[in-house]
Amino acid sequence: MKFQYSVEGGDFTMAGHASSQVKKSLKQLGIDSSIIKRVVVALYEAEVNIVAHAYRGVIDVDIESAGIKLKLTDEGPGIPDIEKAMTKGFSTASAAVREMGFGAGMGLPNIRDNSDRFTIDTVVNKGTVLSIEIDFK
């Protein structure tokens, strides 16, 4: 099953919409709730990152019998230093993002913790591609 969602940078009212849809799909498929939680927590933090840090993006969701593949492709500033960005506590988030309950530099590390496979490809001044894979086991 394949789905695609678009995400607008700066639009916090819609942040979480795609994650919510994916959660509903996985529930319908009868996937174990602890695995659904790992998927949607990782996806939600990644979705919020597009809203918080990029201009716009697309989320590609591919649900197969063995697991789920999520690809988040954004147009944005990119990440100049991935290692630094992956460090717990590092954040360039604005005050507006912190008011939303994010911006503590915990998103990327939490995405990694919840993923079975996780990669970041980024080009400064162009954008970022996050790839998240989680097995249903």
Added chain:
Amino acid sequence: MVLQEVCNLVNGEVLCGHSRLKESVEFAFSSDLMSDVLTVKKEHFLLITGLANSQSIRTAEMSDAPYILICRGKTVTPDMVELASENGILIIVSKFSMFKCSGILYSAGLKAVY
């Protein structure tokens, strides 16, 4: 602890999800930082927060936290109530601070996640 008792103890007002008041919950987690809530591995807990916006509802949804206690009488918008209702989430609002709500509920036997 039954959710109706949670509500009574914090002098709360229920905004939506009334049908869940007879359910019971064992654990709670208090935070204004949604990224922190999203690190909680447990499912089915009470989220106690001072953050009243659509992201606190979304965070509860993704975290499988079906009950939210919003402290300090923060304004909950109709959009938030609608989002919570769609997802079957119970919202209780209390005028007490997050510290007071947490203290009362902890003393009454609600357990800490960590």
